[in-house]
Amino acid sequence: MISCKNATLLIEKKLATKLSVKERLRLKLHLFLCKACADYGIQSAWIDKVLKNLHTHDQLSVEEKKSMQQQLNQ
Amino acid sequence: MQKHNLEPENWVEKYGDMLLNYALVRVKERDMARDLVQDTFVTALKSIPTFRGEISEKNWLYLVLKTRILDYYKKKKEVLESDMKKDDEDDDYFNDKGHWLKDKLPNEWTTERMVESEEFMAILKACTDKLTPSQALVFTMKYLDGEEADDICKELNISASNYWVIVHRAKVQLRNCLEINWMS
Numbered sequence: 615m616i617s618c619k620n621a622t623l624l625i626e627k628k629l630a631t632k633l634s635v636k637e638r639l640r641l642k643l644h645l646f647l648c649k650a651c652a653d654y655g656i657q658s659a660w661i662d663k664v665l666k667n668l669h670t671h672d673q674l675s676v677e678e679k680k681s682m683q684q685q686l687n688q
Numbered sequence: 689m690q691k692h693n694l695e696p697e698n699w700v701e702k703y704g705d706m707l708l709n710y711a712l713v714r715v716k717e718r719d720m721a722r723d724l725v726q727d728t729f730v731t732a733l734k735s736i737p738t739f740r741g742e743i744s745e746k747n748w749l750y751l752v753l754k755t756r757i758l759d760y761y762k763k764k765k766e767v768l769e770s771d772m773k774k775d776d777e778d779d780d781y782f783n784d785k786g787h788w789l790k791d792k793l794p795n796e797w798t799t800e801r802m803v804e805s806e807e808f809m810a811i812l813k814a815c816t817d818k819l820t821p822s823q824a825l826v827f828t829m830k831y832l833d834g835e836e837a838d839d840i841c842k843e844l845n846i847s848a849s850n851y852w853v854i855v856h857r858a859k860v861q862l863r864n865c866l867e868i869n870w871m872s
Contacts, residue, residue, distance in 0.1 A: 617786025619779075623856045630837055654794045657863055665831040668812060672712055674704045674722065682700045682726050686733055
């Protein structure tokens, strides 16, 4: 059986691409027997979803904008 | 097709904040992010003759900034490389047989707590801030830019297996950080 390290790596691959038949079977068997990795899989898919909503909300100060504008006007 | 025009006199006011935030999630240090934005405007201004109006002014400026950020990372390539090597060597989560270390074993999350509250987003942000520079860069390209694995590998000049190792390590670390700070 593949290790937890390999299984979780396959989980990450599976979230983004298609696994080979062999990889799929190996992962399925591992997840059937390993509760921790099965939980990891659910959580990782969920994290993927929320990561796409992560943004920052910073602003340039008036002085910074002024100095940028000045450089552009030169 | 509609041709797009450039209005450099409005750039700072119109796009300054947007570009700053784009840079900030990628380079972390605010001063560096601001300098990259400034640099973007200056470079764009010089490149106006090459603008063919096929994409919008906004997207064009984003492209210029993106190139600046990649250049910045290429200059930091040594950091990136030693970072990746380190990722390969020591493992804080799995033993040498690839089993979870006892204290890092994932626990079940209670689903009713899995809501996207402001508090959670703050924890998520704090946890992503703990990623190494190469992990953070790959994550940004993957999740914020929505780029495909192939393209990220090409842009950063890394192998596919290297890429998956980075994504995997980052996610294991991030998940653990969330579990400790959010679920407890």
